[in-house]
Amino acid sequence: MRVGDLDLPDSVKAYLRGLGINELNPPQRKAVEKGLLDFKSMVVSSPTASGKTLIAEMAILKNILERRKKAIYIVPLRALAYEKYEDFSNYEKLGVKVAMSVGDYDSADGWLGKYDLIIVTSEKMDSLLRHNPTWIRDVGLVVVDEIHLMNDESRGPTLEVVLTRLREETDSQILGLSATISNSREIAEWLGAELVESDYRPVKLYEGVCDGREVHFLEKENLLLNGSERSELLLAELTIKEGKQALVFASSRRNAESIAERIGIFTSHFISEGDLKGLEEISRKVLESTSHPTKQCRKLAECIKMGSAFHHAGLTNTQRSLVEKAFRKNIIKVIAATPTLAAGVNLPAYRVLIRDAMRYYPGYGMHYIPVLEYQQMAGRAGRPKYDKEGEAILIANSPRQAEELARRFIESDSEEITSKLSLEPVLRMHTLSLIATGISSEDSLMRFFSKTFFAHQFGDVDVIEERIFRILKDLEAQKFIIWTGREMMPTRIGKRVAELYLDPDTAYHIIQRLRGWNPDHFGLLLMVSNTREMRPLRLSRLDFKRIEEEVRRRGISAPEPWELDYDTFISAFKTALMFEEWCDERGEDYLLEKYNVSPGGLYTRKEIADWLLYSAQELAILLGEHEKVKAIRRTRTRLSYGVREELLPLVALKGIGRVRARKLYDAGFRTIASLRNAPLKRLSEILGENIARNVKEQLGEK
Secondary structure (H helix, E strand, C coil), rough: EEEHHHCCCCCHHHHHHHCCCCCCCCCHHHHCCCCHHHHHHHHHEECCCCCCHHHHHHHHHHHHHHCCEEEEEEEEHHHHHHHHHHHHHHHHCCCCCCCEECCCCCCCCCCHHHHCCEEEEHHHHHHHCCCHHHHHHHHHEEEEEHHHHHCCCHHHHHHHHHHHHHHCCCCCCCCCCCCCCCCHHHHHHHHCEEEEEECCCEEEEEECCCCCCCCEEEECEEEECCCCCHHHHHHHHHHHHCCCEEEEECCHHHHHHHHHHHHHHHHHHHHCHHHHHCCCCCCCHHHHHHCCCCHHHHHHEEEEECCEEEECCCCCCCHHHHHHHHHCCCCCCEEEEEEHHCHHHHCCEEEEEEEEEEEECCCEEEEEEEEEHHHHHCCCCCCCCCCCCEEEEEEECHHHHHHHHHHHHHHCCCCCCCCCCCCCCHHHHHHHHHCCCCCHHHHHHHHHHHCCCHHHHCCCCCHHHHHHHHHHHHHHHHEEEEECCCEEEEEEHHHHHEEEEEEEHHHHHHHHCCCCCCCCHHHHHHHCCCCCCCCCCCCCCCHHHHHHHHHHHHHHCCCCCCCCCCCHHHHHHHHHHHHHHCCCCCCHHHHHHHHHEEEEHHHHHHHHHHHHHHHHHHHHHHHHHHHHHHHHHEEEEEEHHHHHHHHHHHCCCCCCHHHHHHHHHHHHCCHHHHHHHHHHHHHHHHHHHHHHHHHHHHHHCC
């Protein structure tokens, strides 16, 4: 099927031909034949790199340019949203306006009404629906990338509720894109959609298992290894010698970093002079991406100089982006990563090595990873523009384990996707959200849940009905809903809690703390650290004694050691101490050494803490606790910049962060008035001429 024969606007056909696309591949052809361009809903289940994105692109452009409807593109991760935004921004040549919205959970983002294609995460889409945006009725297409992530306990339930709501509130074509899963037909039936299944891959994938001496492939000759190093190092070295690239997946950040360092010894021998300059420049940018380079930053910078890198959630967004771009340009030859990379950005390599097929699960110990996760990692093997084939190799510890890995991962189908909607914290959030946006009776609430994937999969909602009734009682006791006869309504504060995207239990915890309490800086940090939304720091055996002593020293009320929530409290207290030290101007390196929190981990937790503090601020306003709002705002600013209270006036100036503010303060400039009266020359000596001029301009001087 040729592009010229498709029922698409001529401008779209020309655009696709300009990208070198003249003919559709098998899954793309099947999608068109089953009604993709006739606005039929569809689930496309096919391997990674099989052309699913082009299927979405054809549906998007058809809806926008012919149907004159908006399209929503839902992704699981922010990193993937940024990648899609960059790719789809090319549509502007066709007159299509593209927008991305991934942050700020307290906004209807009315400005999105001016755009045709809106890229969001599932959490952001859920947040938008809670604000009843007027533009939602103009949506004609909803694309869900990685729809199989409904199986994920953290993200799946929100995606399921969002899809149920969008089906209720819009007359949209639904397009679900998925890796190969065993019950894709069940998902298609739930959505009332056509199913397109395919095992097509433009690049042949060879799967194998390495037993330490030899790689046993199912469909090609075995590969004999020579050397005494670990298998992943020998295979990575072989890949580099072949002039290709490799991804190595490890179960932990520490393992990924260790692998990258050891592989760097091999990659360093294969760097051209031109690449060396580029790597040194990237290495420098990695060090400059934080105010104080940490041990982790320096380790990454050294790896990059050698042509290798590690990639995990502990890196800053800037560092991850630098690594990804350098790998795409073939300057970095090998990346050692945690599995999050497999479900995120598109980084194919000739050879994918799965070093750790087992992972530690808290409370359960070491277990094999899901088959679907293996398939996501293996799917990265083979670069469509460069390779005719790719290799995905599982690393075994022994010949016996090699047989087990082959049976478990290569010869087995992936797990079925099951709804995770019955988890109580999830039900709590979405029940309040539904009531806050118009559902006013138990019957209508249960009718909504009867349309979810959970109900489709299990036949009814009896399993969760009892939980929902218990949740309704809790919401009433917390004064988030009220009953008027047989109908229920959100209270003013209940509606605000739903808009703020908070777990009602978290909101109730914050409200109880704000009432009758004069909040101090540390108390606010502890309040937000002791919530379900925060990712508290892990505890070591040595932590307990040190933190218990600190709790006693500060005279803070804590649960007794035998109580169930004791460990949770100690973990939250440790997190609050870490935030406090950041606000006391401790550097990232110090926090990494003392609290084992990486720059990326610090940034993520700061973002969550700021959202929780903002929510506390909004709730305090509704409660009439206006004096407490000032204290919360001070703590938010201190946390944002990582400064002590005396620097707050200085960091209010654009371009003045914690380092420059401290320099000014130590030089005697402690108020805005003192800066206004200072000679430009003196400020230039401290800040540099450009920054000094900028400060003067902000103060009204030319």
